[in-house]
Amino acid sequence: MNSDKITKLVLSLGSFILIIVAAGMVYSLVVGSIPAFKTFGFQFIFSNNWDPTSGKENYGALPFIAGTLISSILALLISLPLSFSTSLFLGEYFKGTRVARILSTLVDLLAGIPSIVYGLWGFYVLRPLMIELGIGSQGFGVFTASVILAIMIIPYATSLSNEIISMVPNDLKEAAYSLGATRLEVIQTVTIPNAHSGIIAGYILSFGRALGETMAVTMLIGNSNKVPDSLFGTGNSMASVIANQFGEADGLKLSALIAIGLLLFVITALVNALGKLIIKKMQ
């Protein structure tokens, strides 16, 4: 009896550790960013002036927020047709076949490649290609970063939508076939309407992934601290400005970077919560 109570206590202790870690993260980020918010107020979020020159220091997060959002949205748009086709391939057209198993293993491997390797490949293979296509003289920019991001998030969207698509009841599809529907018509009228919220949730979660990617984006987006003036222009993202400028940061600048970390944390948490909520509603 007594040992059972101890066991239960140990188990709940674990969950308290997790709660403390999560609460501590929010606390540290908020405390760390107070100096920046005190100095610049909410102007910090809307100002696009990032000037670390001592004496007239001024930090605004808008260029990075814009860079993160634009590159992630663009990545989502690029990945959409690819991951949607792949999940149809896996969950509908070739469901349960050997080809599908091989393809799904390859897509999973895509999720296993480290971010920095994507960055290298983007830098040495994709960037020269962009130069040849005439996109920017250096090949850096939001568009190049988005293409790499798109490849990186494909597995996340694919695996969830594939799972949902293959769960659509067979008798519904068979009913449509028996009425003479072609495969495409079955997909349009049965599969997608039944699976759409799961598919959307998959895209939202993969969007959340794109928001926080650091290395690959750092190596390709061009790292210029301004709001990108076009999709092919250079910019910077929230994650990569932290990675790039952290080394020489202290005082107000460090606080500004922590504040950007806090904003990034809040944005990704909201996006993920939305995705999880949609999944929960489905069940």
Added chain:
Amino acid sequence: MNTTENIRLQDTSKGRQLKDKLILGLVILLSLITISPIVLIIGKLVAKGYRQISLEFLIKNTPDTYTAMTALANGERIPGGIANGIVGTLIMVVLASAIAIPVGIIVGIFLYENPGKRLANFTRSLSDVLQGVPSIVLGLISYLWVVKHVTNGYSALAGAVSLAIMMLPMIVRSTEETLKMIPNTLKEAALALGTPYHKVILRVLIPTGFSGMFTGILLGISRVLGETAPLMLTALGSSMINLDISKPTSAVPLLIWEFYNDPNMIDLIWSSSLMLMAIVLILNLISKQIAKKTK
């Protein structure tokens, strides 16, 4: 039905069939495009990286810029290797696992044992939130906690803490999911024999669910092995093998980042990336294989 109508029907049917085939072709084409990067990336790494890989590459420290420059100028192979990175990565991953695995499994068992309870639901949501936190933010956190207050400087411990927070939610989730699949009768049988609760967990739940949990742990490790961003803010890097966890330490991904930024060392990025990727992908495949067998 007269003949013209019949022909028209056949026509629309043909159109529908054609559209069906076209879309199928498009789906196959786009799926092939989706997986082409993996082939291209691995191909590029192997083609460019295999020449540098040797025993020396695994057991020697990274050369300094000057040595690399001289070797380049003489048209020789760059001497040295990535031993400092390999050792550092090992230390940090082992430390991170030592922190994350016990806590993760305990939380996972707690969630499984208290379904529907408010504390469990709250913990599960928090774990989901943690899973979505960008790795660079975890690096910031570990900087604020460990670098500033525990080791008073960049350290392997700080790197390990950021990696541990990253692994934790993955282990929690895989533990809970695995335990859910174990038939309740097993646990009930043990309890009916009067087995104390902790023995039910240690002798029944964990052994039965071992392979599932192991899969989760391997996947978690393969995720953090390639992480660069949080280590830049915590472990910083070092050109020597360092066994002291309170000192700056290198890691394979950190070395790749250093090589990338140093024009003299460019030749080394491919072989180090090839090594890193091979380890990550092999771990990935092993864990998938175990998962498939247990299903």
